[in-house]
Structures are given as C-alpha cells and as structure tokens.
Amino acid sequence: MAKPENTPAPAVRRLSLYLRQLETFHAADRRTVSSKQLGEALSLSDAQVRKDLAYFGQFGQSGIGYPVPELIASVRQILGTDKVTSVLLVGVGNLGRALVSYRGFAERGFEIVAAFDNDPAKIGESLNGAARIQIQPLSALEKVIRVHSIRVGVVTVPAPAAQAVADRLVEAGIRGILSFAPVRLRVEGNVAVASVDLAVNLEQLSFQLTGLADP
Amino acid sequence: MAKPENTPAPAVRRLSLYLRQLETFHAADRRTVSSKQLGEALSLSDAQVRKDLAYFGQFGQSGIGYPVPELIASVRQILGTDKVTSVLLVGVGNLGRALVSYRGFAERGFEIVAAFDNDPAKIGESLNGAARIQIQPLSALEKVIRVHSIRVGVVTVPAPAAQAVADRLVEAGIRGILSFAPVRLRVEGNVAVASVDLAVNLEQLSFQLTGLADP
DNA sequence: TTTTGTGAATTGCTTCACAGCA
DNA sequence: TGCTGTGAAGCAATTCACAAAA
Numbered sequence: 001m002a003k004p005e006n007t008p009a010p011a012v013r014r015l016s017l018y019l020r021q022l023e024t025f026h027a028a029d030r031r032t033v034s035s036k037q038l039g040e041a042l043s044l045s046d047a048q049v050r051k052d053l054a055y056f057g058q059f060g061q062s063g064i065g066y067p068v069p070e071l072i073a074s075v076r077q078i079l080g081t082d083k084v085t086s087v088l089l090v091g092v093g094n095l096g097r098a099l100v101s102y103r104g105f106a107e108r109g110f111e112i113v114a115a116f117d118n119d120p121a122k123i124g125e126s127l128n129g130a131a132r133i134q135i136q137p138l139s140a141l142e143k144v145i146r147v148h149s150i151r152v153g154v155v156t157v158p159a160p161a162a163q164a165v166a167d168r169l170v171e172a173g174i175r176g177i178l179s180f181a182p183v184r185l186r187v188e189g190n191v192a193v194a195s196v197d198l199a200v201n202l203e204q205l206s207f208q209l210t211g212l213a214d215p
Numbered sequence: 216m217a218k219p220e221n222t223p224a225p226a227v228r229r230l231s232l233y234l235r236q237l238e239t240f241h242a243a244d245r246r247t248v249s250s251k252q253l254g255e256a257l258s259l260s261d262a263q264v265r266k267d268l269a270y271f272g273q274f275g276q277s278g279i280g281y282p283v284p285e286l287i288a289s290v291r292q293i294l295g296t297d298k299v300t301s302v303l304l305v306g307v308g309n310l311g312r313a314l315v316s317y318r319g320f321a322e323r324g325f326e327i328v329a330a331f332d333n334d335p336a337k338i339g340e341s342l343n344g345a346a347r348i349q350i351q352p353l354s355a356l357e358k359v360i361r362v363h364s365i366r367v368g369v370v371t372v373p374a375p376a377a378q379a380v381a382d383r384l385v386e387a388g389i390r391g392i393l394s395f396a397p398v399r400l401r402v403e404g405n406v407a408v409a410s411v412d413l414a415v416n417l418e419q420l421s422f423q424l425t426g427l428a429d430p
Numbered sequence: 431t432t433t434t435g436t437g438a439a440t441t442g443c444t445t446c447a448c449a450g451c452a
Numbered sequence: 453t454g455c456t457g458t459g460a461a462g463c464a465a466t467t468c469a470c471a472a473a474a
Contacts, residue, residue: 098313192423199323208407277473
C-alpha cells in the first residue's frame with residue numbers, strides 16, 4: 001500500500017488491468033490467484049505481474065498467490081478509487097452525452113455530478129446518468145466546483161475550445177482533467193492531465209494493417 | 216516512406232501526434248517546421264522527433280527543417296490514412312451512437328459505413344454519421360463485410376458480448392478491431408486489435424491525484 | 431548559421447533466475 | 453512442492469552530441 005514516487009508509468013497503467021481481471025476472478029468466487037494466472041488472463045508474464053504489484057507493497061503469500069478480495073481493496077486504494085470521486089463534464093455533444101450515461105465510469109467509482117455547455121438551447125436539459133443532472137451554463141462552472149469540491153473534470157468540447165476550458169477549470173481549482181480533444185493541453189504544474197484521442201487509436205490500427213499480409 | 220518492421224511502438228503512436236500538429240501548422244500556412252518547433256508544440260524533445268521520423272525515411276532538410284505539406288502526405292501514407300477506410304460498428308448503445316456521429320473519425324480518414332445491433336427495437340433506425348446509415352441486425356454482419364470489403368470493425372458492445380462479436384468479425388474476415396469493451400480480446404494472429412478503456416484513463420488520473428499536494 | 435540524421439551513451443523497463451517462505 | 457519478491461541481466465527507448473548538409 002505504499003505510494004512510491006518512482007513507479008514506472010506502464011506499471012500504473014497495468015494496475016487498472018489487474019483490478020479489472022481481479023474483479024472478474026472475484027465474481028467467479030476465486031479466493032486466491034497466482035501471478036501466473038493473472039498474467040495469462042492479460043497476456044503478461046508472471047514476472048511482470050509480480051514486479052508491478054511489488055512496487056506498491058507485499059500482497060502475496062509464498063506458495064499460495066494473492067488473496068483476491070484483499071488485493072482488489074489494495075489496488076483500489078492505490079488508484080484512489082476506493083472512494084467515489086465526483087466528476088464534472090464540459091461539452092455536452094454526442095460524446096459528452098454518451099459519457100454522462102456511460103456505466104463504466106460509475107462502476108469504477110466515478111460519478112458525473114454536473115454537466116456544462118455554452119449552447120443556450122441545451123441549458124436546463126435533463127441527462128440521465130448515474131444521477132439525473134441538468135445541463136448548466138459555463139458561467140456556473142466556478143461556483144459548482146467550489147460548492148461541491150469537485151476535483152476532476154472531463155472535457156468533451158471541440159478542439160479549439162479545449163485549452164480555454166482547461167484554463168478555466170484549473171483556475172477554478174480542479175486537480176485533474178480527462179480530455180477528449182485532440183490537442184495537447186498546457187496546464188500549470190500541479191494539475192494532472194490525461195488525454196484520449198479516439199482517432200489516434202484507429203490510426204494505430206491502420207498502421208498495423210498496412211504491415212499485415214492481405215489474403 | 217519506408218515501412219520498417221522494427222519500429223518502436225511508441226514512435227508509431229507519436230506519428231499520429233505529429234500528423235495532428237503538422238495539420239495545425241499547415242492551417243496556419245507554415246511551409247516548414249523544425250524538429251524543435253514540432254517537439255515544443257507536443258512537449259517532446261527535438262531529438263525524439265527527429266529519431267521518430269527517421270525510422271520512416273528522410274523527410275527533412277539540413278538548416279531548413281521539414282516541409283509541412285509534404286511531411287503530412289508522407290505520414291498519412293505511413294499510417295495508411297491517405298485513403299478513406301470503411302469501418303463498421305457493432306453495438307449501438309450510447310457510446311456507439313456517439314462514435315457514429317463523431318466527426319473526428321471522418322476527419323482522419325475513417326468512415327463508419329454500417330452499424331449493427333442485436334436489439335430488434337433498434338433495427339432499421341437511421342443514424343446520422345458522415346453518411347446516413349441504418350442499424351442492421353447482427354445476422355447481416357458477414358454479408359456486409361463481404362459485399363463492402365470492410366476491413367476494420369469498432370466494437371461497442373457490453374464486455375460479456377465482446378469476445379463473441381470479435382470472433383465473428385475475425386471469422387468474417389475483418390483485419391482490425393477497435394474495442395471499447397474492458398476485456399482483453401483474443402484473436403488469431405493476423406488480426407490487429409486496439410483497445411480503449413475509458414475508465415482506465417480516469418483511474419490513471421485518480422492515481423496521479425493521490426500523489427499531488429492538496430492545497 | 432541552422433538544422434538534420436545518426437552512432438554512442440544513458441536511462442528505463444522487462445525478463446531471468448533463484449533465495450526464501452509456507 | 454508451489455509461489456512470491458527481488459537483485460542481476462538483458463533489452464528497448466530516449467537523450468546526447470556531433471559530423472554533414474544547405
């Protein structure tokens with residue numbers, strides 16, 4: 001359960017995969033799992049699994065493996081998802097709408113509690129997410145962040161507007177931003193940014209395709 | 216414009232970022248760009264930019280930099296996005312709907328030309344994407360793939376259904392799969408798979424947050 | 431000059447292999 | 453025996469630094 005400063009980023013990414021797989025094992029009433037089994041399910045080596053987990057503490061038992069429920073709890077704590085995190089979303093286009101109702105977020109401990117857009121026609125519209133929320137004007141952003149102590153924002157506005165929205169979120173005290181805009185956001189040091197570029201993934205696929213034999 | 220077999224995967228990922236940034240420079244009528252400028256825009260070192268591009272050919276000119284329009288054309292060719300790629304989508308939930316109308320795909324050369332779902336209530340419904348398409352039953356999958364020679368599929372079905380859909384796509388001759396289901400898909404060797412797990416990205420953010428000082 | 435392309439050095443990540451424990 | 457945790461080895465990616473080109 002330690003939180004070392006010098007953890008390889010890839011190891012942290014895989015932690016999420018371990019958690020997902022552990023939950024699957026848990027649903028099947030598995031009590032323990034070995035690094036070999038966990039690795040096989042995720043196409044990783046057993047050594048990789050052990051190294052990754054060892055960065056954060058000693059969770060396993062020699063000869064037995066890792067206790068599934070306990071390891072789930074530990075990994076959640078490491079990731080900070082053992083408590084529900086309130087999240088706001090800016091930009092209620094098609095993607096924004098889909099994310100508000102995306103159950104995968106709630107399942108992983110993230111609840112979208114507010115949504116913002118600058119289109120007057122959308123203000124007041126109800127959205128069905130984990131809770132029912134109403135679209136609010138951007139002018140309400142700062143107040144909502146303050147009143148609800150929201151620390152994470154999801155940005156689904158068009159690329160040209162993304163930096164301005166990010167600046168505003170940072171100014172209002174947000175600590176983390178998940179952006180779907182295909183631009184590199186610049187933020188002051190103490191704010192974490194993660195970026196998802198959906199088209200990039202298709203481009204990577206496309207690249208791999210050009211290298212494959214075509215029967 | 217070579218296509219070496221042994222290119223670091225991270226370099227290929229960055230190629231997409233270079234393309235994006237080059238297009239921004241192009242829109243601003245920049246004729247040439249140096250590795251330093253490109254790197255600064257993306258928070259990468261100039262050496263990194265040069266190394267990455269050099270994996271694929273010699274595009275720059277000493278003392279000048281890289282010619283923007285030519286490099287854009289070359290990178291598109293390397294990624295295989297110089298031609299439009301027809302894509303199908305399986306699973307028209309909220310996320311699937313959003314992706315069908317997502318303009319970022321069309322802008323990068325991917326056109327969703329067919330959408331499938333197994334919910335009888337949805338069959339025949341019209342969706343507004345780049346083109347207008349009708350939701351079709353899964354039973355039509357194989358025929359559509361064959362008739363339109365579709366090589367790439369986007370999977371937005373619930374996790375438990377994803378592997379079965381992937382198997383069917385592979386069986387029908389698809390060459391690449393972009394999956395949004397939070398499971399590791401197993402496919403036979405010659406099919407490329409890319410996976411986007413939206414919740415994972417929030418978890419990574421959450422992890423970073425726990426390490427940051429909270430003012 | 432400026433800036434590329436690239437071998438060499440370095441850093442970082444993964445795999446190996448085994449001591450130690452149940 | 454079966455399996456973890458970990459130093460050491462091996463491999464991969466990044467950065468350095470400079471010769472060559474315009």
